Amino acid sequence: MTTASATPALYRPASLDDAIERLATSDLDAVPIAGATWVMRSPARGEPFRGEYVSLARIEELGRIDDDGTNLTIGAAVTHARLAEALAGHPGLDVLRQAAAKSANPSVRRQATVGGNLCTTGFAAADLVPALLSLSVVAIVRGPAGETRMPLSRFLATRGAALPATVLSHVSVPLAPVVSAHARLTMRRAGDYPVVIVSATAAVDDAGVVESATVAVGSVEPVARLWPEMAAALVGRRLDADAAVLAARELAGSFQARESVEVDGWYRSQVLPAVVGRAVRALERSGRAGREDRGEAGRA
Structure with a gap:
């Protein structure tokens, strides 16, 4: 059930586990956000705000990009601007670098996140989604029961029916010679x-x-x-x-x-x-x- 709210509550968790617990226990129909570029335009689309937003923007592990030589693990709170900058040394990932560097406009790129692009069901023109699909990435989802990994195509097909209190935490991108x-x-x-x-x-x-x-x-x-x-x-x-x-x-x-x-x-x-x-x-x-x-x- 969606709760309409003129002035929604905002919760800033200290960790991802804290965020998941809040999403699971809040009585305000809480949902996660990061850059909030889509949420802020809800009134323009005629959509009510939710009762509570749980901000993932300051959770350190969600803002990291880790390279183990085989895969690049990108946190859901990484912005488009930071992603474009970080991928400069990965020629095989030009598709993702270009998508991040060209999306929307500079002010949006500084705020919009990987997770926001992938989780927003009403945004058909998100640049990062086809770019990540073309790279055969794995979506990593965290919830009360632990971590689940799935192909991004499966995540996109099921994201509207995601289990309560689950969060897209990272995507894992293969470093292939392409x-x-x-x-x-x-x-x-x-x-x-x-x-x-x-x-x-x-x-x-x-x-x-x-x-x-x-x-x-x-x-x-x-x-x-x-x-x-x-x-x-x-x-x-x-x-x-x-x-x-x-x-x-x-x-x-x-x-x-x-x-x-x-x-x-x-x-x-x-x-x-x-x-x-x-x-x-x-x-x-x-x-x-x-x-x-x-x-x-x-x-x-």
Whole structure:
């Protein structure tokens, strides 16, 4: 049950365990927040505030980015701005760095968090969601019963029915030898948010042939999702943006594009192949640069 509140309560926990306990015991229908960029605009969307918000912004473990050489573990309270800065030394994660660096506007990027992008069910145009999907990340959820790990696609499918007092604490990103890219199309009337997002990763051999690929699409449907048919069309051949556009035109019928005040659904479907082309063209550039670097290293 959602409790409407004109002046909601705010609880600042000292730890993640404290936050989970508060969410479990509060009688004010408490929910977690971090940057609160989506919550603050609730009145503009005609939505009531909840009775209580439990702030995760100051919990130290949720603000960390840890690199163990195999995976990058990113806390849910990490902001877009900090994420973009931290990923500068990870070329295989360009898709995520670009998503974090280009989302919304600078003031929002300084506040908006990884967890907020992933947990907000009504925000279809979140840049980080398709970027993280394309990297095959694992969502880490904490609750009274302990920790649960699941593919991000599963988390997105079940987040609206999450168990009480559970918190998305981290995402675990594999550090794989891939090239990646994030392409988005914005329109003036859509403000800071894209109407189509395409995130893609590819493992490319020394001859430039794609060995494996992942493609994710955001903002077209209400929830971002993987596009395995498009990824399969890239495998076994060299990256070719023009060929990718043709394949995307044939495959785009699988999307049920959403309608919104800023753009009609048919337009999202129509421009999706062009955005795929932009993403694949960026993959081409990254793959070519990587092969040149390896060639230089071999000659050194």
